[in-house]
Amino acid sequence: MKKNIAVLMGGRSLEREISIKSGQRVSNALRKLGHNVIKLDIDESIVDNLNTEKIDLAYIALHGKDGEDGTIQEILEVLNIPYTGPGVYPNVLSFDKIISKEIFTSHNIPTPPFYFLNTSSFRELGASKILPYIVKKIGMPLVVKPSAQGSALGIKLVDKENDLPHSIIFALGYSKKVILEKYINGIELAVSIIGKKKPRTLPVVEIAPKNKFFDFESRSKTGEVDYFVPARISSSADKKVKEVALAVHNSLKCTKLSRVDIILDKKEEVPYVLELNTSPGMTDTSLLPMAAEEAGMSFEDLVKEIINMSLSD
Amino acid sequence: MFSSEIRDLLALSARPDIISFAGGLPEVRAQNFQKLEKYVKRTLKSDGDINIQYGCSDGYYPFKTKLIDVMRLEGIETVEEDIITTTGGQQALDLLAKIFINPGDTVITESPAYTGALNSFKSYEAKIIDIPVDENGIDISILEKKLKELEKKKIQIKFIYLVPNFSNPSGVTLSFDRRKKVLELAKKHRIIILEDNPYGMLRYEGKPIPTIKELDIRGDNLNVIYLSTLSKLLAPGFRIGWIVAPHPILEKISLGVQSTILCVSTFTQRIAYEYFSDPSWVDNIKRFKGIYSKRRDIMLKTLKGNLSSIASWSKPKGGFFIWLRFPDYLSTKDILADAVRNKVAYVPGSGFYPDEKGLNEARLAFCTENTERIEKGIKILSKIVKEKIKLYKSFK
Numbered sequence: 001m002k003k004n005i006a007v008l009m010g011g012r013s014l015e016r017e018i019s020i021k022s023g024q025r026v027s028n029a030l031r032k033l034g035h036n037v038i039k040l041d042i043d044e045s046i047v048d049n050l051n052t053e054k055i056d057l058a059y060i061a062l063h064g065k066d067g068e069d070g071t072i073q074e075i076l077e078v079l080n081i082p083y084t085g086p087g088v089y090p091n092v093l094s095f096d097k098i099i100s101k102e103i104f105t106s107h108n109i110p111t112p113p114f115y116f117l118n119t120s121s122f123r124e125l126g127a128s129k130i131l132p133y134i135v136k137k138i139g140m141p142l143v144v145k146p147s148a149q150g151s152a153l154g155i156k157l158v159d160k161e162n163d164l165p166h167s168i169i170f171a172l173g174y175s176k177k178v179i180l181e182k183y184i185n186g187i188e189l190a191v192s193i194i195g196k197k198k199p200r201t202l203p204v205v206e207i208a209p210k211n212k213f214f215d216f217e218s219r220s221k222t223g224e225v226d227y228f229v230p231a232r233i234s235s236s237a238d239k240k241v242k243e244v245a246l247a248v249h250n251s252l253k254c255t256k257l258s259r260v261d262i263i264l265d266k267k268e269e270v271p272y273v274l275e276l277n278t279s280p281g282m283t284d285t286s287l288l289p290m291a292a293e294e295a296g297m298s299f300e301d302l303v304k305e306i307i308n309m310s311l312s313d
Numbered sequence: 314m315f316s317s318e319i320r321d322l323l324a325l326s327a328r329p330d331i332i333s334f335a336g337g338l339p340e341v342r343a344q345n346f347q348k349l350e351k352y353v354k355r356t357l358k359s360d361g362d363i364n365i366q367y368g369c370s371d372g373y374y375p376f377k378t379k380l381i382d383v384m385r386l387e388g389i390e391t392v393e394e395d396i397i398t399t400t401g402g403q404q405a406l407d408l409l410a411k412i413f414i415n416p417g418d419t420v421i422t423e424s425p426a427y428t429g430a431l432n433s434f435k436s437y438e439a440k441i442i443d444i445p446v447d448e449n450g451i452d453i454s455i456l457e458k459k460l461k462e463l464e465k466k467k468i469q470i471k472f473i474y475l476v477p478n479f480s481n482p483s484g485v486t487l488s489f490d491r492r493k494k495v496l497e498l499a500k501k502h503r504i505i506i507l508e509d510n511p512y513g514m515l516r517y518e519g520k521p522i523p524t525i526k527e528l529d530i531r532g533d534n535l536n537v538i539y540l541s542t543l544s545k546l547l548a549p550g551f552r553i554g555w556i557v558a559p560h561p562i563l564e565k566i567s568l569g570v571q572s573t574i575l576c577v578s579t580f581t582q583r584i585a586y587e588y589f590s591d592p593s594w595v596d597n598i599k600r601f602k603g604i605y606s607k608r609r610d611i612m613l614k615t616l617k618g619n620l621s622s623i624a625s626w627s628k629p630k631g632g633f634f635i636w637l638r639f640p641d642y643l644s645t646k647d648i649l650a651d652a653v654r655n656k657v658a659y660v661p662g663s664g665f666y667p668d669e670k671g672l673n674e675a676r677l678a679f680c681t682e683n684t685e686r687i688e689k690g691i692k693i694l695s696k697i698v699k700e701k702i703k704l705y706k707s708f709k
Contacts, residue, residue, distance in 0.1 A: 012330070014650060017321040043330075119704065128708040154650060165708035166647065169701065173650035 003056040004036045005307065006049075006081075008072060011042035013064035014153055014174065022282040023061035029303040030059070042066060050079055057311055058083040059303075060279055064149060068279050069095040084310045086278045090254040094276045097179055098147050100252060104273050107251040109244060111273045112263070113138050114181040116147060119172050128165070134180050135161055141183040144168055146175030157183060184263040184272050189231055190287040191245035191260045192280060194302075196309045199249055199256075201242040202291035206231035227287075229294040237268040244271045252276055256309050259288055319661060322649050326658035332690035334677040335658040337481065337633040340604050341548045345597065352587035356580065368579035370570045371563075372398030372555070376582040379589035380555055383546070386595075387513050388527040389539065395557050397566050398577045402511055402542035402554035406433045408569040409507060409538065412562065413471045414439045419463065421473040421504075423451050425636070425665035425674070427481045430474055430509070439471070441667040448627070450477060450487030453494045460502050472505040472538075477525060478513040479632025482665045482676035486630060489522045496528050499536045506537045511545050512632035514598055517606035519630045526557065535559055545633075546598065547588055551581045605633070605680050608687055612679040615688050619695035623702065626677075633680040636662075638673060639698065645675040648701050655697060657690045 007030065009023025010016050027037045038053050040046065042062060050058070058072075058081050066072055070091035076083045085091075094100050104111045115134050121127035135142070144167040145155040154174035156167040164180075171178040188207040193199050206228040231238065245260040252258075259280035263272045280288040282303075292302040326333040356364050377393040384391060399405040406429065414420065416438035422430065424443030434441055442463075444456045456473075463470060473495070477487035487495070499506045508525045526539040542554040556566060570576065588594055612635060616626055620637075627636040637659075639645065645661040652658060662674025679687060 012328075014322060014325065014653065016328075017324050119700075122707040123700075123703050126707065165705070166644065168708075169704055170644075170647040170650075172704065173648055174654075 002034055002036060003307075003311065004038060004054055005030050005057045005059055006038045006040050006053060006055045007059045007061055008040050008042055008046075008067070009061045011062050011064075011066050013062065013066055014149070015064035018281060018283060019061055019063045019067065021284075022063065022286070025284070025299070026059055026061050026282050026303055029300045030307070032300055033304055035307075042072065046072075047075065047079070050075075050081060055081055057081070057307055059307065060085050061282060063279055063281065064153075068277070069148070082310050084306050085257050086252075086254045090252045090258075090276075091278050093252045094254075094258075094278055096148050097145070097275055098177060100276060101179075103251050104248060107247060109247055109251060109273055110270050112143075112182040112184050114179050116177050116179045117168075118177045122168070122172075131164055131180075132161070135164075138180065138182045143179075143181045143183050144171050145179050145181065146171045146173075147177035147179050149174040184265060186263040186265040186272070187231065187233060187268075189233075189241055189262045189264055189271070190291070191242060191262060192288045192291040193245060193249045193254070193258050193260065194256070194292075194305060194309075196256050196312075199246065199254075201245055202288075203229050203294040204231040204233070204238055204241055205229050205287045205291050205294075206233070207287070225285075227290060229290055233264060233268055237264060237271075241271045244273060248273050248276050254278065257306060319646060319649065319664070322653050323658060323660065325653050331653065331656050331658050332682055332686045332693070333658045334679070334682070334687075334690060334694075335660050336681060337678040338681045339545050339549060339633075340601065340680060341550070343597075343600055343604055344548060345593075348591065348593070349584075349588070352584050352591075355587055356583045364580055364583045366579060368576040368582070370397075370567050370576050372396060372577060373579055373582035373586065376586040376589075377555075379586055383514075383589060384539075384541075384557070387510070387521070388523050389557070390530060391557050395560075395563065397556050397558070397563055397570065398582060399554040399556060399570065400574060400577050401544065401549070401552045402509065402540060403429050403433070404574075405540040405542075405554045405556045406430050406507075406509070407436075408566050408573075409472075409540070409556070410434050410437045410439070411569055412565045413505070418471045419468055420471050421456070421459070422667070423475060423480060423483070425482050425662060425671055425676075426474065426667075427476060427509070428664050431665070431667055434474070435667070442470075443667055446480070446483050446485050448485055450480070450485055450491050451475060451495065453491050453498075456495070457498060460498060460504075464502060470502065470504045472507050473499060474507045474509065475525070476509045476511070478510055478522075479515065479629050479634070481511070481632070482634050482660070482662075483636040484627040484629030484632055484634045485636075486522065487525075492522065492525050492528060496525055496532075496536060500532075504536075508537050508539050510539065510541045513541070515545060515602060515605060515633075516631035517602055517609060538562065543585060545601075546594075547585060551585055553577065553581060553585055607684055608679045608682070609635070611684040612677065612687050612691060615691040616695075619692060620698065623698060633678050635677045635679060637675045637677055638662075639675075640702075641673050642705055643698070643701060644672045646672065648697060651697050651701070652694060655693050657693045657697075659694070 007023050007027045009019050030037045070088040073088045098116045101111045117127050141159045154171045158167045190205045192202040208226040248260045259277045261274040326335040377396045410433045414437035419440045424445045526537045529537040539557040625638050660676040662671030663669045
């Protein structure tokens with residue numbers, strides 16, 4: 001049946017451009033599926049806009065701040081508008097990588113060892129002096145990343161201790177807290193999970209960047225990365241990775257949709273969980289649509305399943 | 314070229330809640346829209362069918378007569394046959410790059426230089442040698458030394474690209490003595506100068522300095538190709554630029570126009586013809602200058618009040634841009650995300666160098682925002698910079 005679907009996109013986040021790409025692609029698919037699409041850029045008039053239009057469902061195509069931190073979900077809850085993706089709580093938990101990593105650890109889910117520091121600890125407590133200790137404990141290279149930011153924005157792989165200050169300052173431009181995480185030299189994998197009552201994993205996507213590291217540059221450009229779906233890993237590793245991804249999804253009380261980013265060590269023994277995304281990208285180079293395609297779902301099929309789950313909320 | 318990360322951050326500067334010192338957007342709202350409407354109506358009413366038809370690849374002749382009047386105000390005496398119109402100044406640059414540059418050819422630019430020019434030259438695989446500028450423009454002694462060195466190596470320079478008036482991005486103006494010297498060097502080494510002059514009429518203080526083209530016209534008039542645009546004199550939406558060049562070069566440019574766009578829009582050229590036929594366009598320039606000079610003054614004043622002990626900057630006598638330089642350790646790329654999160658945008662300096670120099674530099678456009686927002690934006694930026702400096706110092 002034809003529905004009025006508001007596609008929420010753009011917004012104030014630093015991932016605005018990717019969100020617009022996701023939103024436009026989703027809007028096209030929704031139109032093909034016969035729905036009436038209302039594209040809404042998120043700004044100070046969002047509540048008025050949501051109230052003015054008769055909306056059956058809000059499709060959240062936002063990434064980062066406001067879209068993946070529980071803000072927009074809370075607004076939609078108050079307005080009684082059904083929406084796609086997980087609810088407020090999993091968004092709040094997953095957006096802060098420090099909290100989500102602590103939850104993984106408490107559920108015995110492997111995640112790379114890490115320490116976090118905030119801006120004031122450097123400015124007021126001389127935290128830079130602690131860096132050699134962190135290096136000693138975790139070892140080099142290190143991944144330096146903001147605690148609350150998606151799409152690999154603000155992330156740097158640091159090989160030399162001398163490069164840590166610049167990378168930390170760079171990351172702190174995106175978030176008040178910075179994570180220094182052990183670099184796991186392994187196979188980068190993304191596991192998408194879909195389904196409300198019985199969440200299921202889609203085929204695992206392997207990400208093989210042409211450079212050493214899957215950064216924002218390679219994520220956003222076609223041709224910078226080779227993708228393999230299904231991932232070139234043993235069937236036992238594939239099973240293990242999917243089990244861990246589901247455990248992550250459940251540990252953060254996710255529903256309907258998520259994507260879990262994992263690094264599998266070279267021996268294919270330990271799947272280290274990096275993070276969970278509650279609003280996975282839906283662009284031409286995004287991982288969720290890639291996995292869905294391998295599972296025999298067209299982009300429209302994927303969008304259809306995402307909205308049907310949410311319309312029945 | 315910037316990374317995707319920086320490009321995406323800069324794309325956010327288009328949002329109205331962001332105080333943008335990033336793009337050099339002319340204050341088109343100050344145009345007289347009633348008059349513009351009249352020019353459009355007149356364009357449609359008189360010879361309307363011709364004005365929406367294909368036109369001549371060299372440009373709409375009556376409009377070129379008006380360009381002659383415009384250039385005369387800058388001291389350049391030329392004739393219609395020496396002019397070709399283009400779709401904006403950027404196409405002029407692209408056409409010239411296409412004609413002159415074969416892969417591996419060497420060109421010289423200012424350092425820092427206009428990103429659009431660098432990108433255009435790079436797209437034709439030019440090797441770019443950039444010569445630093447100081448407060449009087451391109452450093453002549455370094456240029457002279459470099460030219461000698463290249464001549465010894467038998468490397469032919471295809472051209473020297475300069476924005477002598479209130480350059481983008483540095484804001485500096487090439488002094489009269491240096492203009493004469495650059496021309497002398499170009500003649501001596503048989504090198505063409507591309508003189509790009511988008512901002513020449515937007516001088517807010519001091520006396521105008523003759524263009525290099527004017528100096529060349531006084532001589533054999535064979536050494537300078539002059540290019541400019543209506544983007545700052547009228548509005549960028551018209552997409553009209555032009556080139557004044559010796560005939561053999563113009564013929565090639567004309568072929569380039571034919572093979573890419575056939576002709577520049579007759580419609581917009583005709584409206585522009587009406588605009589420049591009305592003597593009030595000179596008053597519009599005065600009005601623009603009044604607006605921009607106030608914005609420049611408030612930006613300079615706020616910079617002085619907030620960043621004096623930390624940064625240095627150019628003090629342009631015209632144009633759109635101020636060039637900001639921080640201590641070496643402060644990367645303007647590293648603080649851009651923080652700035653954008655706090656609703657201020659600027660362009661990191663490295664994009665204005667062919668080899669990613671200028672990590673501690675930034676371009677600030679003062680033309681786009683009103684004085685209140687400029688003051689507010691510079692204060693926000695200053696606060697972020699000061700916090701970042703504290704952070705940097707905490708690592709020492």
